[in-house]
Amino acid sequence: MSTKLSVNINKVALIRNSRGGNLPNLRQVAIDCEEFGAEGITVHPRPDERHVRYSDLPILMEANTTEFNIEGYPSPKFLNHVLSVKPHQCTLVPDPPGVLTSSEGWDISRDKNLLLEVISALKAGGIRVSIFMEAQAGLMELAKEVNTDRVEFYTGGYAERFVDDPKLAVMPHIEAAKEAAKLGLGVNAGHDLNLKNLKYYVNEVPQVLEVSIGHALISDSLYYGLSNTILMYKRQLA
């Protein structure tokens, strides 16, 4: 089974917000991404709502025909919105407010009680839960202890090291994915994945069920168009 592509449309919302109107129309972009082959839509509402807004969430959920994944830090406001919208998946990310982008996974030893409470509430709401993690085999046991369904490996470090040494870059991900699978945890991956580093990653880490990609995919689509670009990414995953 090939890895699913979930397109993160935060950057599209950023363009819309820059002019105050509704161009591009985020709902239509999400529908079109699915038509062009995306197997999921991801958004990441941040506290300042500079990308997707909380008010976009029910509209995107209603239009969704694949899988809707909402990522973010589990503040009470975020959780209220997620529990009311009921996306297919919620990915918990330990972003402090105001951060430019997510750049680290959860420290489960520090945040265990928070995660236990939040994951239990989301699962009781019928929402699959994934938590953003460093790809380290030793951390998977801790992820299991907080009852998450999946882990999302942070691939920013992989992308950076891939340029010089792909084999070394992917090594911890291979080990962590094996460990996750042994414990019955599903594996997602995301951050800084692109047309150069994606195929190698999913070939080496075949457990990956889903990648969520935003920045590079939307940037590539400026040159190739959204429809072509989604097909180009899907070809890397075939």
Ligand code: PXP
């Ligand atoms: N996964 C998580 C948890 C993220 O926060 C982001 C960025 O919003 C991504 C994946 C996608 O990263 P990128 O935009 O670099 O493809």
